[in-house]
Amino acid sequence: MIELIGSLFILAGAVFLFSAGLGLLRMPDAYTRIQAGTKATTLGNMLVLAGLAFYHPGWIFKLILVIYFVLMTNPVSSHALSRAAYRIRTPMTSATMADALAEDDAGGDGAPPEGSARGGPPGERTGR
Amino acid sequence: MAEILIQIAAVLIFFAILFAIIRLVLGKTLVDRIVAVDTLTVISLSLIALYAHVSGRFVYIDVALVYGLLSFLAVLALARFLERGL
Amino acid sequence: MLELLLLLVCASILISGLLAICLENLLPAMVSSGLASLFAAVSFLLLAAPDVAMAEAAIGSGLATFIFLYAIRKTDGGKTDGATVGGNTDGRRPDPGQAAGDETGHGSSARGKPDKARGGA
Numbered sequence: 001m002i003e004l005i006g007s008l009f010i011l012a013g014a015v016f017l018f019s020a021g022l023g024l025l026r027m028p029d030a031y032t033r034i035q036a037g038t039k040a041t042t043l044g045n046m047l048v049l050a051g052l053a054f055y056h057p058g059w060i061f062k063l064i065l066v067i068y069f070v071l072m073t074n075p076v077s078s079h080a081l082s083r084a085a086y087r088i089r090t091p092m093t094s095a096t097m098a099d100a101l102a103e104d105d106a107g108g109d110g111a112p113p114e115g116s117a118r119g120g121p122p123g124e125r126t127g128r
Numbered sequence: 129m130a131e132i133l134i135q136i137a138a139v140l141i142f143f144a145i146l147f148a149i150i151r152l153v154l155g156k157t158l159v160d161r162i163v164a165v166d167t168l169t170v171i172s173l174s175l176i177a178l179y180a181h182v183s184g185r186f187v188y189i190d191v192a193l194v195y196g197l198l199s200f201l202a203v204l205a206l207a208r209f210l211e212r213g214l
Numbered sequence: 215m216l217e218l219l220l221l222l223v224c225a226s227i228l229i230s231g232l233l234a235i236c237l238e239n240l241l242p243a244m245v246s247s248g249l250a251s252l253f254a255a256v257s258f259l260l261l262a263a264p265d266v267a268m269a270e271a272a273i274g275s276g277l278a279t280f281i282f283l284y285a286i287r288k289t290d291g292g293k294t295d296g297a298t299v300g301g302n303t304d305g306r307r308p309d310p311g312q313a314a315g316d317e318t319g320h321g322s323s324a325r326g327k328p329d330k331a332r333g334g335a
Contacts, residue, residue: 013137018141020148021167030157033160191259
């Protein structure tokens with residue numbers, strides 16, 4: 001019975017990993033691909049490792065270590081990557097509705113709000 | 129029953145790796161390729177853990193840990209290089 | 215099933231290695247070569263050699279990526295190569311922030327070939 005629960009966890013995690021790969025293939029934009037490729041793999045990896053913890057109770061310390069590590073590092077790398085993608089002006093898809101970071105930069109620096117889609121030149125604010 | 133479910137999970141992970149490889153090959157921008165590599169690393173980490181269960185060896189989890197750590201550092205260095213030139 | 219996964223991993227090594235050769239921009243080629251070494255680590259693990267896999271993951275992914283990044287920064291980001299060959303198919307344009315970062319590093323050290331290429335262009 002406990003093996004069945006563990007295998008169900010592993011299957012759910014594999015479904016999330018599969019959806020991450022599918023979203024990576026089908027999303028229209030670099031930013032949405034970052035979303036699909038990072039969040040879904042974090043949850044999928046956690047579910048797979050939790051399912052393995054049902055099978056092998058002796059491995060549970062190291063599995064929790066791996067889960068903690070992925071849970072801490074994967075959002076950090078996705079955040080840094082999306083910020084770098086914004087800074088080097090990776091093109092967005094045409095369906096993008098709002099650009100909150102450009103508005104934030106324009107408002108925060110006291111610059112007059114212009115009609116342009118992006119804020120000022122990114123080279124000036126690399127010190128943050 | 130449980131073994132069949134694990135085999136279905138392995139097939140799903142197989143297709144996830146395949147889709148991410150396709151995105152790596154035909155991704156237009158650099159960020160697409162970097163995020164494909166990041167996704168492939170986490171998927172392979174799950175694959176390594178699953179293979180550790182299948183083969184029944186505890187040592188393979190250590191490889192997964194080293195794998196995740198190094199890829200995280202590589203992606204972070206790449207993002208920092210893109211943002212402000214290292 | 216294990217043979218199928220091993221086949222997929224070996225095909226991934228082949229694909230990413232070919233991609234590392236064929237791409238003309240240097241940064242995606244570096245990313246692809248790092249992916250090739252990562253999949254080499256997985257294939258070592260599937261062939262029951264976890265210590266070799268650990269060394270390969272540490273050296274191939276971590277150390278080689280840092281050394282390649284340092285080399286690309288030292289050689290002006292591969293920008294002169296891309297300008298002469300015309301390998302701009304990757305959509306990464308020299309933006310103002312990157313150019314400013316390069317300019318600050320440019321005057322500090324004496325550099326032969328990029329200066330000549332930039333002067334010629």
